[in-house]
Amino acid sequence: MLQVEGIRKDYEGRPLLRGVSFEVQPAELVALLGASGSGKSTMLRIIAGLEEPEGGRVLWDGQDITDLPAHKRGFGLMFQDYALFPHRNVYENIAFGLRMQGLPQDQMDQRVASALEMIQMGPFAQRAVTELSGGEQQRVALARALAPRPRLLMLDEPLGALDHKLRVDLIQELRRILHEQEVPAIYVTHDRDEAFALADRLLVLHDGQLLQSGSPSQLYQTPANAWLAGFLGLGNLVPAGPIPGESRRYRTSFGVLEAAGPPPENGPIMLLLRPQDAQINAAEELNSFTARVDDAIFSGESYRLELLTSSGERLQIDSPNVYPAGAELRISYSPQALLPLQDTENE
């Protein structure tokens, strides 16, 4: 299927992509995750053929398509702003790609009708696209991209312009439709929740390179480094130093903590303390430290406590109970819950 090999691209004289390689399997849903400016959209545009890489190759079924013009690749692309043709109605927008394929009128009608059915917008065929709501436009854009039956569908932050509630609904619909169609898809986003909810596999792009590839749970359990843990919002990251001779113990500004996980190879280290794994005032004396409550925020199921350690480090933990500001708590983490991570940003 799709193979991307060593793609390099500069933007305004600075390297944006520095040799990115990955593969997409048949019917696989891949999310390309990265911060804004990480080059993930550019990566997509290179695969689409809308931009030329400065190095590397794009292959389809082993065939080099790096120099093939965009309109001959048979890929579909859905843009963040949908890019629906404002001078054409819903039907004509969806039929555009079919007309380019020279499909006869009766087949075209059939395909557009089934595409409209797929997005549950059957009665909308003759509506002007400028009259549609954001969610409706998004669905028409999806139908338009899928109608010509592309070999690969790419989605460039397709939900970015919508409000939160709509996004949650649409993401499920999108996953259903993409699995039904059995089309391999690359979904570009900077939103962790979107990527987790939608994709079979995540690719994380950072500093112009592929940082990690894996399932949502793999990324959640074992992020490649401290930057990714921060980017995914996994919890508190605390600078930590290894203690010579004691391989699994680390010195932090508020005490020594033991972490079960294997230590990173070299460089500065940060410990990941997930808010939901904290134990409050447990009998356990090992692996614990004291901290004062600074603020408590009610978040529905529990309270999010804002803590200040004796050294002035700020930590957030989840707690079923609320504590007054100033209250002194004993916080403990089991070694299995602590994850030492390489801190590449401060090397």
Added chain:
Amino acid sequence: MLTRGKTKRNLKAGLLWLLPLAFLVFFFYQPLVAIFRLVFSPQFASGWDRFDLTQLTRPLLFSLYQAGLSTLLTLALGLPAAWLFARIDFPGRKFLRTLALLPFILPTVVVAAAFNALIGPRGWLNLGLMQLLGLAQPPIRLVGGLGAIILAHVFYNTSIVIRMVGTAWGHLNPRLEEASRMLGASPWQTLRRVTLPLLGPSILGAALLVFLFDFTSYGVVRMLGRPGLGTLEVDIYTQAMYYLNLPVAGLLSIVQLIFTLLLTIMQNRVTSPRYGKAALASESRVLHPPRGLGQKLLAGFLILIILLMVVMPLGSLVTRSLVTLDAERGQRGGIETGFTLRYYQELFVNRTGSLFYVPPLLAVRNSLLYAFLATLIAAALGLLAAYALAGSSGAWGLLEPLFMLPLGTSAVTLGLGFLVVFNRPPWNNPRLPLLIPIAHALIGLPFVVRSLLPAIRSLPANLRETARVMGASPWRVFMEVDLPILLRALLVAMVFAFTISLGEFGAASFLASPQNPTIPVAIFRYISQPGALNYGQALAMSTLLLLVCAAGSFLIEKIRLPGEESF
């Protein structure tokens, strides 16, 4: 209470209307009515004895024909150029764009003189070819025919296409074209099915405006054409001033007015935005370096053509005004070229002897004075009118078209109207010195209103309210809030009005007395006369006018905020 406050406000708005309205009624609608009455007046009925329908049809058909041809050629060059400036990033892009937009502000006489210096019988190309091939007669005879007229029109109006279509193209969301590519459309199909349909309104609007300008072309046709090859505009002048046949001139004016009105209305209709924000770029990064060999070749070719198109005529004008050629004195054979400032020095020499002789410096003085007055009048009235239009509601709103009508009216028609009105008692003198600045102010007024109106409409009301709550009187509010914010738009409008007045030829050719010409009138007179000195002086004055107008254009670009390109 509410109704009373509203009535009071409406009354105030009415007062704002009054001054500009009175000015328009007296100096615009009165002359227009006078032209209408002229056609049916028994006093001039003798003019109809010699009337022959071809006197109307010939200039009308010629106007339509040359305007159609010019418009097509202008689009053929302008559309690719609009794409170039809207999409392609190349070194010197900003400079080339400024250069390509420069012709729009240039006076017709300057453009005509520039083409004369390039392809005229005494221009560089002909002199060069005569020297090279040993010819006795200039081989290129475009001047005095349709060719030169159309070339000059293309030179002029390509800037309109670049500005109007280029701006729309630059704002067109590039994702739409990319979406089309991704759906399997080739670049050519994308252009035909997506880009051009979306740009349709702006292309049509630009084409209509170009057609309107070509249709009413006057200075270019008079200076680069020949007798018998006249647009309606030129024949209005010829009938009125050469044959003294005022009824026929009036008839031509009315026919012309109907056409220009129709074109203006159509132009206003088509340019109103149709798709709203749907087709606009969500990000400003639409410029990219040329992709692929085809784009590189096309971009290079266009850059070369634009450079040649602008630089060759203007460069010829400047260089030709600085060089003396012996061949002009009738000495056949070796043409000696030499750098000289003589033509410029002669502008300041007061030679007498010829009955028709007018010191060039007088024309410069007149033009500057007229332009100054015209700018003041246009700015003051335009400010009042724009405020009245911005705050107009109900019955007052109906008056809006009255202010916009002068936009579609030609300068020659205005000149003719003034001639008729002020030839009567109590004035008895169509050459009253103040008439030229008034005519120029009328021509500049719509531009001032167009520049100010969007600025006034976008003034946030809460700024004024804040100032008023803090105790500022209405006058203080205007001085301390409105004026500082509007200053840019007002300055742009004033520079525009000033350059329009400096270069205006149509009305001035009616109203300027032989003893008191303006610069364009003097240039026309010099270039029509034989002799190297006259020719050189015409080019020297044109060069000076070119520099002033280029400075004005530069100033406008500097003052104007990005995205405020209303004309």
